[in-house]
Every structure is written in structure tokens, then in C-alpha cells.
Amino acid sequence: xxxxxxxxxxxxxxxxxxxxxxxxxxxxxxxxxxxxxxxxxxxxxxxxxxxxxxxxxxxxxxxxxxxxxxxxxxxxxxxxxxxxxxxxxxxxxxxxxxxxxxxxxxxxxxxxxxxxxxxxxxxxxxxxxxxxxxxxxxxxxxxxxxxxxxxxxxxxxxxxxxxxxxxxxxxxxxxxxxxxxxxxxxxxxxxxxxxxxxxxxxxxxxxxxxxxxxxxxxxxxxxxxxxxxxxxxxxxxxxxxxxxxxxxxxxxxxxxxxxxxxxxxxxxxxxxxxxxxxxxxxxxxxxxxxxxxxxxxxxxxxx
Amino acid sequence: xxxxxxxxxxxxxxxxxxxxxxxxxxxxxxxxxxxxxxxxxxxxxxxxxxxxxxxxxxxxxxxxxxxxxxxxxxxxxxxxxxxxxxxxxxxxxxxxxxxxxxxxxxxxxxxxxxxxxxxxxxxxxxxxxxxxxxxxxxxxxxxxxxxxxxxxxxxxxxxxxxxxxxxxxxxxxxxxxxxxxxxxxxxxxxxxxxxxxxxxxxxxxxxxxxxxxxxxxxxxxxxxxxxxxxxxxxxxxxxxxxxxxxxxxxxxxxxxxxxxxxxxxxxxxxxxxxxxxxxxxxxxxxxxxxxxxxxxxxxxxxxxxxxxxxxxxxxxxxxxxxxxxxxxxxxxxxxxxxxxxxxxxxxxxxxxxxxxxxxxxxxxxxxxxxxxxxxxxxxxxxxxxxxxxxxxxxxxxxxxxxxxxxxxxxxxxxxxxxxxxxxxxxxxxxxxxxxxxxxxxxxxxxxxxxxxxxxxxxxxxxxxxxxxxxxxxxxxxxxxxxxxxxxxxxxxxxxxxxxxxxxxxxxxxxxxxxxxxxxxxxxxxxxxxxxxxxxxxxxxxxxxxxxxxxxxxxxxxxxxxxxxxxxxxxxxxxxxxxxxxxxxxxxxxxxxxxxxxxxxxxxxxxxxxxxxxxxxxxxxxxxxxxxxxxxxxxxx
Ligand SMILES: Nc1nc2c(ncn2[C@@H]2O[C@H](COP(=O)(O)OP(=O)(O)OP(=O)(O)O)[C@@H](O)[C@H]2O)c(=O)[nH]1
Ligand SMILES: [Mg+2]
Numbered sequence: 051x052x053x054x055x056x057x058x059x060x061x062x063x064x065x066x067x068x069x070x071x072x073x074x075x076x077x078x079x080x081x082x083x084x085x086x087x088x089x090x091x092x093x094x095x096x097x098x099x100x101x102x103x104x105x106x107x108x109x110x111x112x113x114x115x116x117x118x119x120x121x122x123x124x125x126x127x128x129x130x131x132x133x134x135x136x137x138x139x140x141x142x143x144x145x146x147x148x149x150x151x152x153x154x155x156x157x158x159x160x161x162x163x164x165x166x167x168x169x170x171x172x173x174x175x176x177x178x179x180x181x182x183x184x185x186x187x188x189x190x191x192x193x194x195x196x197x198x199x200x201x202x203x204x205x206x207x208x209x210x211x212x213x214x215x216x217x218x219x220x221x222x223x224x225x226x227x228x229x230x231x232x233x234x235x236x237x238x239x240x241x242x243x244x245x246x247x248x249x250x251x252x253x254x255x256x257x258x259x260x261x262x263x264x265x266x267x268x269x270x271x272x273x274x275x276x277x278x279x280x281x282x283x284x285x286x287x288x289x290x291x292x293x294x295x296x297x298x299x300x301x302x303x304x305x306x307x308x309x310x311x312x313x314x315x316x317x318x319x320x321x322x323x324x325x326x327x328x329x330x331x332x333x334x335x336x337x338x339x340x341x342x343x344x345x346x347x348x349x350x351x352x353x
Numbered sequence: 354x355x356x357x358x359x360x361x362x363x364x365x366x367x368x369x370x371x372x373x374x375x376x377x378x379x380x381x382x383x384x385x386x387x388x389x390x391x392x393x394x395x396x397x398x399x400x401x402x403x404x405x406x407x408x409x410x411x412x413x414x415x416x417x418x419x420x421x422x423x424x425x426x427x428x429x430x431x432x433x434x435x436x437x438x439x440x441x442x443x444x445x446x447x448x449x450x451x452x453x454x455x456x457x458x459x460x461x462x463x464x465x466x467x468x469x470x471x472x473x474x475x476x477x478x479x480x481x482x483x484x485x486x487x488x489x490x491x492x493x494x495x496x497x498x499x500x501x502x503x504x505x506x507x508x509x510x511x512x513x514x515x516x517x518x519x520x521x522x523x524x525x526x527x528x529x530x531x532x533x534x535x536x537x538x539x540x541x542x543x544x545x546x547x548x549x550x551x552x553x554x555x556x557x558x559x560x561x562x563x564x565x566x567x568x569x570x571x572x573x574x575x576x577x578x579x580x581x582x583x584x585x586x587x588x589x590x591x592x593x594x595x596x597x598x599x600x601x602x603x604x605x606x607x608x609x610x611x612x613x614x615x616x617x618x619x620x621x622x623x624x625x626x627x628x629x630x631x632x633x634x635x636x637x638x639x640x641x642x643x644x645x646x647x648x649x650x651x652x653x654x655x656x657x658x659x660x661x662x663x664x665x666x667x668x669x670x671x672x673x674x675x676x677x678x679x680x681x682x683x684x685x686x687x688x689x690x691x692x693x694x695x696x697x698x699x700x701x702x703x704x705x706x707x708x709x710x711x712x713x714x715x716x717x718x719x720x721x722x723x724x725x726x727x728x729x730x731x732x733x734x735x736x737x738x739x740x741x742x743x744x745x746x747x748x749x750x751x752x753x754x755x756x757x758x759x760x761x762x763x764x765x766x767x768x769x770x771x772x773x774x775x776x777x778x779x780x781x782x783x784x785x786x787x788x789x790x791x792x793x794x795x796x797x798x799x800x801x802x803x804x805x806x807x808x809x810x811x812x813x814x815x816x817x818x819x820x821x822x823x824x825x826x827x828x829x830x831x832x833x834x835x836x837x838x839x840x841x842x843x844x845x846x847x848x849x850x851x852x853x854x855x856x857x858x859x860x861x862x863x864x865x866x867x868x869x870x871x872x873x874x875x876x877x878x879x880x881x882x883x884x885x886x887x888x889x890x891x892x893x894x895x896x897x898x899x900x901x902x903x904x905x906x907x908x909x910x911x912x913x914x915x916x917x918x919x920x921x922x923x924x925x926x927x928x929x930x931x932x933x934x935x936x937x938x939x940x941x942x943x944x945x946x947x948x949x950x951x952x953x954x955x956x957x958x959x960x961x962x963x964x965x966x967x968x969x970x971x972x973x974x975x976x977x978x979x980x981x982x983x984x985x986x987x988x989x
Binding site: 220320325 | 363364367368371372374375378379380381382383411412413437438440441442443451452453454455456457459464466478479481482485486607608610611612616618620621622649650651652659661662663665676700712714715716717769770773774775777782783784787
């Protein structure tokens with residue numbers, strides 16, 4: 051094929067864009083980190099980081115802001131993926147949340163606020179990270195759709211959505227005052243379908259929970275919740291049943307709704323995703339609040 | 354005026370043969386477009402409608418939308434489509450768009466990324482952000498209003514940024530009785546304007562975003578219109594890929610890849626052309642040449658790579674190359690220069706100040722730049738050139754720029770990556786302007802430094818001293834001149850060679866053409882800085898006594914001098930103290946409104962953050978202060 055006819059596909063362009071963003075951060079930030087949540091977006095982001103710096107390993111650590119309530123299979127893949135990439139893995143637990151025994155059953159939204167939002171801020175300050183990669187996409191949610199690729203946070207980690215820096219072409223202004231930091235979203239322009247297709251084409255390893263299998267679940271408040279360990283307090287009359295389920299999105303197991311499914315391969319998962327008529331995040335308890343809730347959470351420092 | 358249901362719809366092929374669907378989807382082309390135009394012309398509504406009519410809205414999103422439309426929408430009990438894109442709380446409260454929103458969708462034919470941009474002039478920089486990456490612009494017009502100032506401003510920006518395809522969407526046709534006459538009238542008006550600013554062609558479509566006419570479905574109320582619906586046009590418009598691959602090879606180096614001593618590669622994204630192992634390349638600006646040894650990627654070494662790919666290149670020779678260098682075809686390297694003519698779109702509340710140093714970022718290069726000559730501002734309504742010394746927020750103008758180091762570039766028209774730049778304020782770190790390089794000014798290439806045999810060290814050594822600039826800064830009447838005079842007397846009696854530059858002896862001669870506006874103050878300090886620098890070359894201890902209210906200019910002078918040569922002395926006298934002294938009676942005049950732009954009264958003073966010395970005149974006599982300064986100067 052003549053060079054002039056070489057048209058890059060859409061995914062190849064997205065890949066190149068993400069790589070450019072990552073290299074830019076490494077060249078301009080003094081202490082970058084990659085937030086790694088073990089989901090499919092994190093898996094793609096990590097894969098892109100390996101590509102961006104090859105043959106060097108990605109020159110930053112991975113940070114998992116843990117809540118101690120993730121699925122067991124997520125912890126397994128987390129440790130393996132970090133080791134495979136030759137990267138340091140930092141795991142942060144909010145000591146205050148740990149001490150108070152904050153959990154998703156008794157503490158409602160405090161669980162997310164303390165473990166995730168506060169935990170993230172603590173970890174970033176503790177290690178002095180001045181740039182943090184996150185796997186968020188603009189197609190996920192309306193306030194995300196408004197966010198820049200390089201998104202600034204004040205010294206107390208706040209986002210000011212009404213005063214974002216202009217961002218032209220692929221030219222990123224990474225300058226910041228002391229104490230300020232940037233959240234960088236290399237997957238900004240990817241859609242959910244792009245992510246799945248990329249996982250398929252590149253053979254990226256993801257948590258098996260995305261594929262359907264018989265798993266023990268209870269039905270609670272309209273959600274199918276998997277009973278992943280014996281910390282799960284069963285209510286009167288509740289008895290875990292084996293059902294063929296999978297997850298469209300992964301978080302804390304007691305807060306993540308499963309879908310009944312028989313999709314056991316990537317093609318089937320993608321097919322099922324494309325055939326459903328509800329948006330991806332419906333299975334996540336946190337997003338059922340008002341439309342403006344995500345913006346507020348982000349202003350307060352949630353990723 | 355169209356009828357249909359709006360349940361979320363999926364391609365039949367997905368259920369029949371998912372793998373076939375995916376492979377087809379993977380090879381669809383991608384169109385990035387924006388909606389722009391004046392306030393309330395219906396940009397957000399249109400995008401909402403486009404998504405809705407193409408059945409891209411999930412059931413749960415639709416439920417939320419109709420709930421929210423009733424509670425906070427602008428359409429009573431009906432659906433307010435703008436709520437699908439106006440995602441910020443402040444936007445929903447006010448019913449306007451503040452920042453650009455990106456939405457993603459795909460049809461059988463194409464994938465789309467659409468950026469919905471704000472119409473308010475105040476948020477023009479956010480519109481520019483969305484426009485910078487677009488292949489097509491939908492410019493909306495409210496059929497009742499016709500062409501407005503913001504329509505013109507956005508059209509001007511669309512053309513300036515080189516967006517190749519323009520659609521004129523005459524919206525709210527429902528409110529003008531779907532009148533062909535009104536449509537024709539607006540198209541004619543727009544055509545005249547478009548021509549005057551250089552837009553060669555556009556496609557005009559009459560629509561109603563609110564009612565869904567000619568968006569996805571053909572309108573039943575405008576049988577006089579035979580052209581495509583908006584969606585059909587978006588799906589069919591040919592995409593010129595600006596033939597980046599056909600131009601000579603260039604790759605700006607982002608990062609040097611050194612995993613170990615045996616590997617040294619240069620990582621970057623190819624901005625134009627193609628490269629193969631064995632190709633002869635030149636590293637610009639150093640001019641060193643070598644040949645490509647390998648093109649390294651995670652997926653293995655490549656036999657060729659083209660524009661748009663992110664790769665790592667290794668050379669057959671050890672040559673100097675680092676971030677900011679550009680690797681280029683050896684026989685067709687890009688130009689290098691340090692003076693340019695450019696167009697700037699000013700994007701900051703603080704106006705442009707000629708002479709002030711800004712950081713200029715172009716590709717992976719970052720240099721210090723000053724605007725040497727503002728040539729004119731463009732009146733976006735008439736495309737007329739207005740003489741102007743400065744540019745305010747959202748103004749567009751043509752300026753000459755000079756950089757402290759040579760810059761590798763291409764004209765913006767040929768290459769967005771190597772011809773588009775941003776300017777950054779050094780104090781606030783804000784992105785203050787977007788710039789487009791037109792061409793280099795040749796002048797600079799002929800001015801070479803005269804190599805001198807007696808250099809600055811020789812001059813200073815002969816005088817038995819170290820050259821210095823002692824820079825006094827502080828409010829009017831704070832005591833700068835008094836203390837500087839005392840310091841000079843002491844230095845003189847100690848046999849040191851010095852010279853005092855004072856507001857009064859400079860303003861009457863060298864700077865007699867300058868007043869007291871911010872722009873003139875900047876130029877005043879720039880000239881004083883240059884003079885002070887020449888005097889330090891002569892080996893003198895230079896004392897300067899200027900209010901010099903802005904941090905940026907003091908920093909600029911500091912940067913002109915060698916490390917340790919610049920001594921900033923902050924004469925710290927509170928405003929009320931200086932005002933009560935009022936030695937020259939100036940404060941009284943300023944308070945009476947007879948003196949404009951007086952520092953401390955109606956013009957700001959930015960205190961030094963880390964001066965070498967601070968004199969607190971409330972706690973210290975001028976004599977003691979002078980003593981302290983002389984001690985500091987003679988310490989080593
Ligand atoms: N009758 C009628 N009204 C419309 C049409 N399109 C939009 N509107 C109304 O015009 C108003 C402004 O619409 P928006 O979509 O918010 O306008 P915009 O151009 O996005 O505004 P900014 O982003 O703030 O500049 C809303 O009340 C819409 O319902 C149309 O085709 N017909
Ligand atoms: Mg709008």
C-alpha cells in the first residue's frame with residue numbers, strides 16, 4: 051500500500067491522541083501518577099501508557115484509592131496488572147474511614163465521600179502528586195462532557211467549571227502554581243464502544259466479572275447485588291441465589307448492580323451493550339442522585 | 354412538523370452479526386463538528402434534537418430529560434432539548450451555554466463528535482476551544498433576527514481557524530411561518546458578509562431545531578426546499594484530510610526515551626509526511642543530520658509511519674536531540690526564525706501588553722515571546738482594520754512577535770500543529786491568547802551581534818567591581834529616589850562607578866513619547882531595562898528608581914541580567930503613609946481626578962514576592978536603608 055493511502059482508523063487516531071497526552075504530562079509535570087481503579091477504562095489507560103513509553107516502563111506509579119469493598123477479582127487483577135507492567139502500585143486507604151469502620155451498608159453516601167473523595171485528596175497530598183491521570187470519558191455524563199483534557203484543581207483540589215482554561219488543538223498548557231494540580235483525562239474522546247472495541251482488538255485483560263457466569267446474588271432495592279464475601283449482612287428472608295449475571299461497570303460490590311446475562315465473550319458483551327436501551331451507569335447506586343450531583347462531587351474533589 | 358416515535362433505536366446488523374457490525378463500524382469515517390452562532394439562536398436545542406431524532410438517547414436519559422424539562426426547562430410542558438447538552442448547574446439555571454460540551458454519536462454512515470459552543474461573547478474563548486479541532490461548523494441564525502454581531506464573530510473565527518466546511522442553518526423557521534422569502538433574504542445577507550471575510554462556500558439549510566424540521570427528517574412545511582437535511586449533509590460531506598501525509602516529514606520531539614544505556618529514542622507524534630528506516634533526517638533547530646535506524650512501537654518496529662501516528666524513532670548516529678527539537682526530512686526542513694507576523698485571538702480579562710514577556714508554546718517548544726508591534730485589530734462586523742496598541746478580551750488582531758530563541762514553525766495555513774500556538778501569562782499561568790503564525794520576518798536574520806574584544810567582565814574588572822542593577826520599586830513618594838541618591842553618594846565616596854536612572858531623567862528624553870497607560874508603563878520599563886543592561890555591560894553599578902508597578906516587567910528585566918546581577922529593592926511604604934507625605938502633591942491631584950492611571954489610586958501596584966532587599970521606611974531612616982543596601986552590594 052502506498053504511504054499516501056494509509057488512512058488511520060478512528061481507534062488508531064484515538065490511541066495516538068491518548069499517547070500524545072500522556073507523553074506531554076510526563077514531560078511537563080514533576081510528579082505524575084496514574085489513578086487505577088481496575089475497571090475496563092483503567093485497563094485501557096494502562097495499556098495505552100505501556101504503548102506511550104515503550105520500551106521504557108511507564109515512568110510513574112499506579113495509585114489505587116481503595117475502599118476495601120471492591121470485588122475480590124478486582125484486587126487479584128490489580129496486583130497482576132501492575133506487576134505485568136513493571137510499575138509500582140500504591141494503595142491508599144483513608145485511615146479515618148478505616149478507623150471508623152465506614153461501610154456501604156451503614157453509612158450511605160458517607161462511604162463514597164470518605165473512602166473515595168477524601169481518600170483521593172489525602173493520597174495526592176501525601177505523595178505530592180502534581181498531575182493525576184484519570185480514565186473518565188466525556189460520553190459518560192453531562193458535566194464530564196464539559197471538562198477539559200487537562201483539568202485544573204486548586205490547592206484544595208476543587209474544580210471551577212465556570213473558569214476553565216481554553217484548550218486549543220493538541221496544545222496543552224500544563225503550567226500551574228505551587229500547590230495546584232492537574233487531573234488529566236487521556237480517554238476524554240473515547241466512547242464506551244471505542245473502549246470495548248479496543249479491548250477486543252488489543253486483547254487487553256479485564257476483570258472476568260464483565261463476562262457472564264453463575265454468581266451468588268440477592269435482589270435489593272431494585273438492584274441485583276452479588277454477595278462477594280461474608281461481610282455482606284443478609285436481611286430477613288434474603289438468601290443468595292446463583293444466577294447468570296455480569297457487570298457493566300465495576301465499583302464497590304455492595305453498591306454495584308449486576309445485569310442478568312448470558313454474554314460470555316467480548317463479542318457478546320459488546321452486542322448486549324449495543325442492544326440495551328439504558329445508559330451505562332444505571333447500575334451504579336451513586337449516580338441515581340440529581341443530574342447536577344456529579345458536577346458537585348467533582349467540584350469537591352471526586353475524580 | 355414531523356411525525357415519529359423516539360424510542361432508542363439500534364442497527365439491525367448488531368443483533369444479526371455483531372462481528373460484521375463491528376468491523377463495519379471500525380472503518381466508518383469520523384466527522385468533528387461544532388454548532389456556533391449568536392446567543393439563543395438554538396445551538397444546544399439543535400444538538401439535543403439531532404441526538405433525539407437519530408434515536409441516540411437512552412430510555413433512562415429520556416425519562417430524566419422530560420422530568421427536567423418540566424421543572425427547569427424553557428419550554429413549559431414540552432421537551433427542552435438544550436438540557437441534553439447544557440450540563441453545568443449554572444447553565445441549567447440560566448438557560449444558557451457557558452462552556453463547550455462534547456457529544457458523541459454514530460449513524461450507519463459515520464461517527465461524529467460534536468462540540469456545542471456558547472453564543473455569549475463573554476465565553477468566546479470556549480467557542481474557540483471547540484472550533485480549534487473541528488472539520489465542519491454549523492453556524493446558526495435565528496430566522497427572526499438575521500445576521501448578528503456574534504454570527505459574524507463566530508464566522509470570522511471559523512474561517513480564521515481554517516475549518517474547511519461551513520453550514521448555515523437558518524433556525525426557528527417555525528417562527529417565521531416557514532417562509533422561503535425570509536430564508537432567501539438571510540442567505541443573501543450572509544453570503545455578502547461571508548464573501549467579505551473570505552468564506553468561499555457554505556451550504557444553507559432551513560431548519561427548526563425545536564420542531565425537528567430538516568434535522569433528521571425532512572420538513573413537511575417547507576416543500577420549496579430541495580436540499581439535504583442537516584443530518585444527510587453531515588453524513589455525506591466529503592472530508593478533506595488536509596493531505597498532511599503528502600507534505601514533508603516532521604515530528605516534534607515530545608520526550609526522550611532512555612530505558613537504559615543501550616537505547617536512546619525520540620518519542621513524538623508525526624505532524625506531517627511519512628518516515629521509513631534509512632531515511633535521512635535533520636534535527637531542527639540544531640541542523641544536525643543522521644538517518645533513521647528504527648521506528649519503535651509496543652507492537653513491534655514499523656517499516657513506515659505516517660502523519661498522525663505516535664512513535665519512537667532511533668538514529669544511526671549519536672546526535673543532539675531533545676524535547677522541543679523537530680525531526681524533519683533532511684532535504685526539506687522547516688523554517689526557523691525569531692520574529693513573526695501572527696494573528697492573535699485574545700482570551701484573557703487582562704488586556705494584551707506589548708513589550709511584556711509571555712510564554713509561547715508551539716508544538717513541544719516553549720519560549721519567551723514579546724509582542725513587538727501590534728499592527729491592527731479586526732472589526733469582526735466589517736472585517737475592517739482598526740489601528741490599536743492593544744487587544745482586549747475576545748479581540749482579534751494582527752501583531753508582530755519576537756521570541757528569545759529561534760522557533761521551528763510552519764505557516765498555520767499549511768500545518769495547524771506547527772503553526773498554531775498559545776501565549777501564557779507568566780504570573781497567572783493563564784492561557785491568554787491563541788495565535789496563528791503567518792510568516793517569519795526576515796529582518797532579524799541580518800542583525801548579528803557584533804563580537805567585541807573587550808567584554809563585560811573586562812569592563813567591570815577595570816573598575817574593580819561587579820556590575821549590578823539595583824532596582825528600586827515602590828509607590829510614588831515611597832522614597833525610592835531619596836534612598837537611591839544616598840546609595841549613589843556612598844558608592845561614589847567608596848570609589849565605585851555607578852549611574853542613577855530615574856523617572857525624571859528618562860521620561861524627559863528617551864521615553865518622552867510614553868504616557869501612563871498600562872501599555873506605556875510596560876514599554877517604559879522595557880526600555881529602562883535595556884539601557885540598564887547596556888550599562889552593566891559597561892561594568893557599572895546601575896541604580897534605577899521607577900515605580901515599576903508590575904511583577905511581569907520587573908521579572909523581564911531580571912531575566913535580561915546575569916544570575917545574581919539584579920538586586921530588587923522593595924521600598925515598602927504603605928499607601929496612606931506615602932499619600933500623607935505627598936511630596937510632589939500628586940496624590941491630591943489624583944484623588945481630585947486630575948491625574949489618571951495613578952499607581953495606588955486607579956492603577957494597581959503588584960508588590961514583589963521575593964525581593965533581594967526590603968526597606969520598611971516606617972521603621973528605618975533613609976540613611977540606614979542606604980547603608981544596608983551598600984553593605985549588601987559590597988558583601989562579595
Ligand atoms: N420556536 C423555536 N424556538 C427555538 C428553536 N430552537 C431553539 N429555540 C428556543 O430558543 C431558546 C434558546 O435555545 P438554546 O438552544 O438554549 O440556544 P443556544 O444557541 O444554545 O444559546 P447559548 O448557547 O446560550 O448561546 C430556547 O428557549 C429554545 O427552546 C426553534 O427552532 N424554534
Ligand atoms: Mg447553547
